[in-house]
Amino acid sequence: MTDAITVAQAQEYDHYTMEEVGIPSLVLMERAALACYRDILTGPFDLSRILVVAGSGNNGGDGVAVARLLRIHGLNVRLMLVGQPDHATEQTKQQLKIAAHYQTPMTTETADIEHATLVVDGIFGVGLSRPVEGHYATIIHQINEVDAPVFAIDVPSGINADTGDVLGVALTARMTTTMGYRKIGFETTSGRQHVGQLHVADIGVYAPSPLIPSK
Numbered sequence: 492m493t494d495a496i497t498v499a500q501a502q503e504y505d506h507y508t509m510e511e512v513g514i515p516s517l518v519l520m521e522r523a524a525l526a527c528y529r530d531i532l533t534g535p536f537d538l539s540r541i542l543v544v545a546g547s548g549n550n551g552g553d554g555v556a557v558a559r560l561l562r563i564h565g566l567n568v569r570l571m572l573v574g575q576p577d578h579a580t581e582q583t584k585q586q587l588k589i590a591a592h593y594q595t596p597m598t599t600e601t602a603d604i605e606h607a608t609l610v611v612d613g614i615f616g617v618g619l620s621r622p623v624e625g626h627y628a629t630i631i632h633q634i635n636e637v638d639a640p641v642f643a644i645d646v647p648s649g650i651n652a653d654t655g656d657v658l659g660v661a662l663t664a665r666m667t668t669t670m671g672y673r674k675i676g677f678e679t680t681s682g683r684q685h686v687g688q689l690h691v692a693d694i695g696v697y698a699p700s701p702l703i704p705s706k
């Protein structure tokens with residue numbers, strides 16, 4: 492089994508893959524979304540009412556892409572944005588444009604959290620850098636209070652992927668599909684409790700190594 496990595500390594504490998512290898516960010520995002528989509532469809536989930544919750548960073552971009560894929564598949568999915576769309580990354584803005592093309596239903600209704608049979612967590616990934624507060628914390632508390640299981644994209648939101656610690660408040664996932672490599676924080680007691688069943692998705696991001704040409 493390959494070694495677990497840190498957030499800094501994940502970001503370094505991501506950057507290397509895009510800047511040195513030349514694979515565009517949206518290609519990596521699509522591969523990440525397809526891996527999550529596959530794990531959701533094959534997982535132990537009731538897919539009758541899916542709520543995807545997306546932040547404004549690229550974890551949110553992954554989430555928006557997952558919502559679009561589920562919509563195209565004909566599933567009852569709604570997309571809830573918890574970040575400011577105009578503050579979103581360029582990749583997430585592009586994913587919102589694509590999702591709109593396929594008329595992916597959007598919602599701001601708390602009732603959709605209560606009625607969900609599955610919540611897909613695209614709020615924060617490896618970019619979480621400070622304790623969760625405010626509206627983000629409210630949404631995470633609301634999700635934690637309902638019975639629906641959580642599928643986490645890359646990192647359960649609120650978890651520090653280097654330590655497994657809860658930063659303010661965090662989601663507890665039934666399943667997490669993380670990109671490329673396990674994260675060292677997932678191996679701690681808190682990390683294991685919040686990650687649930689862990690899948691590691693090969694999305695074409697690799698550590699620079701002698702086996703893989705470096706510059």
Ligand SMILES: NC(=O)C1=CN([C@@H]2O[C@H](COP(=O)(O)OP(=O)(O)OC[C@H]3O[C@@H](n4cnc5c(N)ncnc54)[C@H](O)[C@@H]3O)[C@@H](O)[C@H]2O)[C@H](O)CC1
Nearest residue numbers: 505519520548549550615616617618619620621622623645
């Ligand atoms: N690893 C890969 O090869 C790929 C990963 N992908 C996905 O990208 C995210 C990382 O995206 P990033 O934009 O860097 O950050 P996040 O989306 O995790 O966080 C969003 C954003 O939120 C801000 N922020 C941090 N802490 C807080 C806080 N407590 N409250 C409010 N806002 C906060 C900060 O500015 C962050 O930028 C990774 O996890 C994957 O899901 C790619 O899609 C594919 C390749």
Ligand SMILES: [K+]
Nearest residue numbers: 612615644646
């Ligand atoms: K997440």
